[in-house]
Amino acid sequence: xxxxxxxxxxxxxxxxxxxxFLVYGAVYVAPGTPESFLVQGRTVxxxxxxxxxxxxGLDDPFLVRYWHWLSGVFTGDLGESLTTRQDVASLLxxxxxxxxxxxxxxxxxxxxxGILAGVIAGLRGGAFDTAxxxxxxxxxxxxxxxxxxxxxSVFSVTLGWFxxxxxxxxxxxxxxxxxxxxxxxxxxxxAVVARITRTAVVEERDAEHVSVALARGVPWRVVARRHIxxxxxxxxxxxxxxxxxxLVAGAAVVExxxxxDGVGAMLINAVQQQxxxxxxxxxxxxxxxxxxxxxxxxxxxxxxxxxxxxxxxSA
Amino acid sequence: MRIRATAVLALSLSLGxxxxxxxxxxxxxxxxxAGEHKLNDLLVTTPAAKGELDKATxxxxxxxxxxxxxxxxxNYPENTVVANLCEGLMRLNPDYSxxxxxxxxxxxxxxxxxxxxxxxxxxxWDGKPMTVDDVLFSLRRHLDSGEGSYWASDQITGNIDSxxxxxxxxxxxxxxxxxxxxxxxxxxxxxxxxxxxxxEQAGGKYGTPEGAVMCTxxxxxxxxxxxxxxxxxxNDDYWDTQRRAKTKQLDLQFIVDPGAIASALDTGAIDxxxxxxxxAVDQLSASQNGKLYLGKSLQLVAxxxxxxxxxxxxxxxxxxxxxxxxxxxxxxxxxxxAQASRSLVPNSGWTYGDDVFGPAHDAxxxxxxxxxxxxxxxxxxxxxSAPITIAYPSERQFYxxxxxxxxxxxxxxxxxxxxxxxxxxxxxAFFSDPKARAGxxxxxxxxxMDIPDPLAFLRTIAAKGGSQNFNGYDDPKVQSLIEQAASxxxxxARAKLVAELQTEVMEQTPWLPIxxxxxxxFLNKRVTGVPASFVYLYYPWAAGLGAA
Numbered sequence: 001x002x003x004x005x006x007x008x009x010x011x012x013x014x015x016x017x018x019x020x021f022l023v024y025g026a027v028y029v030a031p032g033t034p035e036s037f038l039v040q041g042r043t044v045x046x047x048x049x050x051x052x053x054x055x056x057g058l059d060d061p062f063l064v065r066y067w068h069w070l071s072g073v074f075t076g077d078l079g080e081s082l083t084t085r086q087d088v089a090s091l092l093x094x095x096x097x098x099x100x101x102x103x104x105x106x107x108x109x110x111x112x113x114g115i116l117a118g119v120i121a122g123l124r125g126g127a128f129d130t131a132x133x134x135x136x137x138x139x140x141x142x143x144x145x146x147x148x149x150x151x152x153s154v155f156s157v158t159l160g161w162f163x164x165x166x167x168x169x170x171x172x173x174x175x176x177x178x179x180x181x182x183x184x185x186x187x188x189x190x191a192v193v194a195r196i197t198r199t200a201v202v203e204e205r206d207a208e209h210v211s212v213a214l215a216r217g218v219p220w221r222v223v224a225r226r227h228i229x230x231x232x233x234x235x236x237x238x239x240x241x242x243x244x245x246x247l248v249a250g251a252a253v254v255e256x257x258x259x260x261d262g263v264g265a266m267l268i269n270a271v272q273q274q275x276x277x278x279x280x281x282x283x284x285x286x287x288x289x290x291x292x293x294x295x296x297x298x299x300x301x302x303x304x305x306x307x308x309x310x311x312x313x314s315a
Numbered sequence: 316m317r318i319r320a321t322a323v324l325a326l327s328l329s330l331g332x333x334x335x336x337x338x339x340x341x342x343x344x345x346x347x348x349a350g351e352h353k354l355n356d357l358l359v360t361t362p363a364a365k366g367e368l369d370k371a372t373x374x375x376x377x378x379x380x381x382x383x384x385x386x387x388x389x390n391y392p393e394n395t396v397v398a399n400l401c402e403g404l405m406r407l408n409p410d411y412s413x414x415x416x417x418x419x420x421x422x423x424x425x426x427x428x429x430x431x432x433x434x435x436x437x438x439x440w441d442g443k444p445m446t447v448d449d450v451l452f453s454l455r456r457h458l459d460s461g462e463g464s465y466w467a468s469d470q471i472t473g474n475i476d477s478x479x480x481x482x483x484x485x486x487x488x489x490x491x492x493x494x495x496x497x498x499x500x501x502x503x504x505x506x507x508x509x510x511x512x513x514x515e516q517a518g519g520k521y522g523t524p525e526g527a528v529m530c531t532x533x534x535x536x537x538x539x540x541x542x543x544x545x546x547x548x549x550n551d552d553y554w555d556t557q558r559r560a561k562t563k564q565l566d567l568q569f570i571v572d573p574g575a576i577a578s579a580l581d582t583g584a585i586d587x588x589x590x591x592x593x594x595a596v597d598q599l600s601a602s603q604n605g606k607l608y609l610g611k612s613l614q615l616v617a618x619x620x621x622x623x624x625x626x627x628x629x630x631x632x633x634x635x636x637x638x639x640x641x642x643x644x645x646x647x648x649x650x651x652x653a654q655a656s657r658s659l660v661p662n663s664g665w666t667y668g669d670d671v672f673g674p675a676h677d678a679x680x681x682x683x684x685x686x687x688x689x690x691x692x693x694x695x696x697x698x699x700s701a702p703i704t705i706a707y708p709s710e711r712q713f714y715x716x717x718x719x720x721x722x723x724x725x726x727x728x729x730x731x732x733x734x735x736x737x738x739x740x741x742x743x744a745f746f747s748d749p750k751a752r753a754g755x756x757x758x759x760x761x762x763x764m765d766i767p768d769p770l771a772f773l774r775t776i777a778a779k780g781g782s783q784n785f786n787g788y789d790d791p792k793v794q795s796l797i798e799q800a801a802s803x804x805x806x807x808a809r810a811k812l813v814a815e816l817q818t819e820v821m822e823q824t825p826w827l828p829i830x831x832x833x834x835x836x837f838l839n840k841r842v843t844g845v846p847a848s849f850v851y852l853y854y855p856w857a858a859g860l861g862a863a
Contacts, residue, residue, distance in 0.1 A: 033744060038381070045469055045473075047460065047467070048464070048465065048467050051463045052463050055461075083381045084382065084523060084541075086523050086525065086541065094540070149574050152574070156582065164579045164582055165568065165570055165584060165585075166568075167543070256571075257575060259575050259579075261542030261543040262542075265542070269378075
């Protein structure tokens with residue numbers, strides 16, 4: 001397994017390099033110029049624009065600027081934000097905790113409520129099953145930004161249970177501030193995971209080995225735990241993992257709606273302002289998180305089902 | 316079509332607004348019957364604070380400032396914050412008067428040489444006294460291209476010949492050409508004084524959370540948590556004891572989402588905000604927790620002609636302005652918080668010559684939709700069959716609504732308007748890059764006067780080489796009026812020249828004036844005391860904020 005993990009990390013590094021080039025290029029060719037954003041649509045003289053371009057090194061050729069940035073990264077310098085003149089590393093450091101809290105909270109919700117609801121629905125059937133089917137359809141259909149507005153209007157404005165903005169501090173503060181955002185963020189994923197889990201459990205429940213075990217007198221609780229749920233977890237892990245990895249990207253919408261100081265909100269601004277260094281740093285963080293989460297899922301496969309061989313046939 | 320469909324709803328909105336906005340000041344006296352808020356009814360201030368506050372929370376609806384360096388402060392977020400931290404030689408007051416501030420006296424006999432006597436006893440937050448050297452350094456920063464001042468321009472800083480120390484506490488600014496507006500600009504970041512030593516020490520990080528700034532204002536910068544909030548702390552040693560801040564700590568948040576802004580204000584999580592979103596007017600005017608104030612403004616929504624196509628013809632521009640139902644736009648698109656505008660100079664946007672500018676404004680063609688007159692202007696003209704392409708930032712729906720009403724008007728005149736949404740990221744370039752404007756006949760703007768002086772504003776639009784002269788406006792008579800006015804010392808005489816200038820410019824209508832949005836200010840019922848007029852970009856508005 002260590003060999004597999006190392007190879008995968010190597011592939012991740014290559015992915016990061018390629019994607020950094022692609023992102024840099026995409027921002028470069030995107031219409032608009034950073035200096036006109038710096039003055040934010042105010043009319044300034046051409047001389048001012050020239051002096052801004054010179055000040056920010058915007059006149060260097062594309063590859064020179066990319067190389068400048070890349071070599072900085074290898075020495076641990078992520079560069080400086082164009083719009084705010086702050087170190088990107090310190091900008092990121094101040095933003096990452098919020099996004100981390102938000103996505104971790106949402107991930108917990110997905111795992112706990114998605115899988116739990118799916119398992120119970122699959123095992124029990126009946127009215128609860130119908131409720132989960134119906135609820136997951138609704139949950140999946142509600143767009144995240146709409147869920148955010150709805151939750152805020154009901155629970156913050158009308159009932160006053162939760163704060164309307166900010167990410168809070170300390171454990172209880174974080175939980176209080178991030179509950180609504182995390183619910184809004186997790187909702188579609190909870191629905192999908194619940195639905196997939198339910199289907200997988202139902203399939204396993206009807207499988208031959210389950211009937212045989214039951215016929216042999218193995219208690220239902222044992223059969224349910226060992227033969228149904230554990231077998232059903234393989235597809236569920238994939239879908240839960242992919243959804244959790246996607247949370248980091250989806251967090252942008254929720255962070256904007258709830259005014260949280262996370263990296264997603266920062267990415268939106270940075271893209272609009274063609275703030276190269278910030279876009280790069282956030283994009284790299286997103287790619288890295290996605291890669292690492294997927295790696296963790298693959299490793300989990302082996303834990304859940306020892307027959308799975310990591311790294312495919314060659315391993 | 317959309318305009319008509321929503322007319323009834325919008326009318327009821329504005330009724331609710333008058334009912335709730337009333338009670339204090341002249342806004343209440345308008346009464347629901349007025350329908351449209353009268354120009355004179357807009358507020359200048361809110362009721363004075365009755366007591367001190369330990370802490371208040373405010374919102375910056377246009378987001379986090381990029382920098383707090385005064386010379387990079389040229390937009391709502393930056394200026395709204397910097398105004399409380401750093402001060403100019405002059406001060407722009409809520410009633411739009413300009414009075415001495417860090418300078419105690421200003422003298423000029425010919426509008427060309429300006430002598431400022433500096434005030435004694437002014438100290439920076441760190442306790443160091445403000446020196447002539449600090450003032451010289453601060454003013455000269457705008458002339459140093461290495462500093463990259465956003466305020467550098469041909470008309471103002473480009474007209475400065477020299478800035479010198481001429482006495483122990485005296486500096487003299489000599490201009491190349493006389494300019495009566497210079498003194499008003501000393502109330503903007505052009506006249507702001509920062510501490511030289513701290514500026515030099517901070518280097519490239521100046522104005523950032525790490526580098527900060529060092530100024531003399533009623534508040535000092537306590538902390539700046541990136542992406543989250545800026546905290547201001549009262550400057551207890553402020554030089555003007557009369558105007559010491561009434562609030563100990565002011566937290567500034569950066570909520571930009573209209574729904575979230577409305578919720579935060581409505582629930583009292585935020586105590587107040589200028590420029591609340593038009594979409595939140597309905598909810599906030601009905602709020603139990605506070606009040607929506609409408610204040611005197613210097614803002615203007617207009618269509619700028621690039622000089623191309625049919626819109627390049629002054630007759631077409633005037634006809635289109637007349638045919639557009641600007642009153643309906645003010646009522647519906649702005650939820651009754653704007654007025655139809657008849658001039659490019661927002662009404663009451665002047666510091667002098669009230670007796671001249673008032674009647675001159677009223678003498679301009681009124682804002683009633685007038686198809687007959689519009690058709691007369693176009694009689695015998697061949698405007699061609701090519702559509703008039705007008706660009707607007709696609710994220711701003713209200714521009715699309717305005718253009719849809721203008722398209723209706725155009726159709727009645729036999730013209731075609733083609734609105735074209737441009738992503739905001741590209742739209743900014745329309746104002747500084749001729750290449751971005753190529754292929755468009757017009758583009759939308761929400762503009763504001765930097766200082767309440769019609770001369771300064773009209774000059775940017777109509778003077779040769781003016782910073783906002785986008786259609787190559789070049790008229791010898793206008794040019795001579797501008798120069799004459801700029802060198803006239805007597806206020807009334809100057810006002811007469813500028814009023815004539817306004818009439819000349821409106822004959823040409825280089826921009827099509829649409830609406831003048833009022834200042835939309837929301838205050839929680841526990842706070843009061845800030846100005847309601849459009850001075851919060853340069854005046855230390857938060858100093859008056861206190862308990863209601």
